[in-house]
Amino acid sequence: MGGDRPVTYALVLATILLATLLDIYPLEFEHQIFRPQFVLLVAIYWIYVLPQSTSMTLLLILGLLQDVIVGTPLGQHPLMLTLVGYLCLRSYRRMRHFARWQEALWVFVLVVLAQLVAYWVQSLAGREFAGLEFMMPALASASVWPMLALILDAVRRRYRISRQI
Numbered sequence: 001m002g003g004d005r006p007v008t009y010a011l012v013l014a015t016i017l018l019a020t021l022l023d024i025y026p027l028e029f030e031h032q033i034f035r036p037q038f039v040l041l042v043a044i045y046w047i048y049v050l051p052q053s054t055s056m057t058l059l060l061i062l063g064l065l066q067d068v069i070v071g072t073p074l075g076q077h078p079l080m081l082t083l084v085g086y087l088c089l090r091s092y093r094r095m096r097h098f099a100r101w102q103e104a105l106w107v108f109v110l111v112v113l114a115q116l117v118a119y120w121v122q123s124l125a126g127r128e129f130a131g132l133e134f135m136m137p138a139l140a141s142a143s144v145w146p147m148l149a150l151i152l153d154a155v156r157r158r159y160r161i162s163r164q165i
Helices: 005-024 029-034 038-049 056-070 076-095 100-124 135-158
Strands: none
Touching: 005 038, 005 056, 005 135, 029 135, 038 056, 038 076, 038 100, 038 135, 056 076, 076 100, 100 135
């Protein structure tokens, strides 16, 4: 890892904390469906940058914390994060060769999959869904991805954290 380990861990933790704050920031009910999945996006970014430092256990813990904070059925976010984390770990070598728009398409697919898992878990809790509303956060997340990746790349370079191979 290029850079000091404590600095790297502090930066990852700070970005996840900021993403959590963005996820829980109150929005009007009509606009909540357009909120990008910031914690998921930041997790995807750090998995692609530091794949050997990724821990599924930490993704589970982060998901449980997110379930408690957001108030969703227990297990929804851990399942989403670990599934997407696994797919990211399987594809990070290919992703490094993608252009930003191709990354955004892959992020769209990952978030759609995560949203399907979330709606499945919520349907087990008795909530009914109609239509393709689950795709709106995926569209918002894919739209935000290029800018978020550029910002996190700049922060990563500022603190001299290199990509792991």
